[in-house]
Amino acid sequence: TLLLLTVNVSVFLLSGMWLDRLIICYQAVEDQLKICGHKRDADVFELFLSQKELTEVIDLSRFKKLKYLWLHHNKLHGITFLTRNYCLTELYLNNNAIFEIEGLHYLPSLHILLLHHNELTSIDATVKELKGMLNLKTLSLYQNPLCQYNLYRLYVIYHLPGIELLDRNQVTEKERRSMITIFNHKKAHVIQSIAFRGKVDASWNPKSSFKKKAAQRVPSDFAFANNIDKTLFDDPEDAVFVRSMKRSTMAITSLNWETVPTREEKYLEGKETKPAQMLTITLR
Structure with a gap:
């Protein structure tokens, strides 16, 4: 009985803490609405919730026309609160403690996404979540653990071909060609064959080892100076x-x-x- 009572008290305390965090976020949202003078949720196009020490965010689906959302410099761990904000085009989540971005695929109109200075570790999970966002043009992921991957930048460019600005640097044509060569051997082979008007070899296997051609040896009695006409005039x-x-x-x-x-x-x-x-x- 004592153990059960302890568990119930712990759950109650955790629920109370979680509720307090939501109340803080709710109050921050209401303060912003008052500052901007919005009386209807339909009139809200942007929300400034940065530097509020937020660890939780209330459901923002009530703001159907929300386009710009600032949540940087907080203490967020996830972003599951964004599920029905289909009009959102700019989302600033940098300088938080986010370790997963599950839920971003619900934002098809997103154009700018800043996620630098967070705790994202899985590059595969991150790219998978962002793959369906065809309108995404600007993305920042630097200062995350996943950036330690050797081919991180080319990997992101390959899986998100619509990205034009990655980590504050413009994506170049050279990078796009390089990522095709590294991650799509068949396509690179076809492009090279077309460029040189050659016939594509269907049996070509990029994983097979390359055969080294035997180098031609220079005769032992060969001397460069001896092949020059030394006639004097x-x-x-x-x-x-x-x-x-x-x-x-x-x-x-x-x-x-x-x-x-x-x-x-x-x-x-x-x-x-x-x-x-x-x-x-x-x-x-």
Whole structure:
């Protein structure tokens, strides 16, 4: 009986603490509504709830047209309170203690999401939650444990191709090409084949080891200086002439317009005209 009583008291105390936290958040929301002069929930487009020492947030689904929500610099651990705010476009959750973001996939209109300085550890779970957000363009995840992953940035860019600004840095075309090469070998192979007008080898396996070509060995008696013509000339002009004759030849051929008869010469004089000649100029 004593043990049961202790458990009930503990549950009651925890419930009381949780209720107190919700009351604090409710009061913060009401204060913001008074400051902004909103009397109807339908008129609320933005809420400033940053730096309120909040650990819990009340359900905000009553604000159907909420677009901008500031919750940074609090002590939040999760964001399950956002389930029906479909119009939300900007969400600032940086500088909290969030370790999971379950519930963000309910926000299809989200355009900006700041989650830096939190406790997110699983990059797979984070990316999975954000995959369906097609309108997301700006994302910040730095200063989270998941950033220690070696290919963290390329991994996020690959799974969230719509992202244009990641961790305050613009996503470049070079990064997009790199992430395809690393995470999608087949697509990279097809792109390279198309670029060089080659035929795609269907049997190509990116996991197979590459065969190294045998390097051609240089003959032991090979000497670079021995392959150079060392003939000496008394006159430097002779040396220049011999060297110029060894250069490659470039020929330019065009029609010699002086041999083409004019209209008067061809029809009026009645003389036999010779065929036009070609003029060739050879350069070294």
